Amino acid sequence: MTKADLVKSIHLKTGFSVSETHNIVDQIFELMKQSLGKGEQVKISGFGNFTVKSKNVRKGRNPQTGEEIELPGRKVLGFKASHLLTRKMNG
Numbered sequence: 001m002t003k004a005d006l007v008k009s010i011h012l013k014t015g016f017s018v019s020e021t022h023n024i025v026d027q028i029f030e031l032m033k034q035s036l037g038k039g040e041q042v043k044i045s046g047f048g049n050f051t052v053k054s055k056n057v058r059k060g061r062n063p064q065t066g067e068e069i070e071l072p073g074r075k076v077l078g079f080k081a082s083h084l085l086t087r088k089m090n091g
Contacts, residue, residue, distance in 0.1 A: 003029075036077065048081040 003025065011021040032042050032050070042050040052075050060071045081089075 039075075044082075046082055046084045048079055048085055051078045051080070052076070053078050 007018065007022050007025050010016070010025065011018050014021065016024070035042050036050060036052055039052050041052075044050075055074050055076055057073045058071050060069050061067070062069055
């Protein structure tokens with residue numbers, strides 16, 4: 001499912017115009033991005049939790065030269081599906 005599919009489906013179910021629905025979907029995603037950008041958890045009941053996790057600095061290797069390099073720390077997005085979503089996926 002793409003964002004366009006999501007907008008179309010919501011438009012058909014709610015009766016809002018396509019542009020209104022597109023703006024609503026954009027605002028939801030923007031709010032989620034802002035919260036995650038601040039390191040906050042986003043919990044959608046019945047769907048799952050989005051969390052930001054920090055990865056430490058680690059050692060890596062240049063595959064061409066074999067030289068050891070230090071890879072910087074970074075933040076990664078994690079998702080854990082709710083029990084309801086897991087049950088729905090597994091029938």
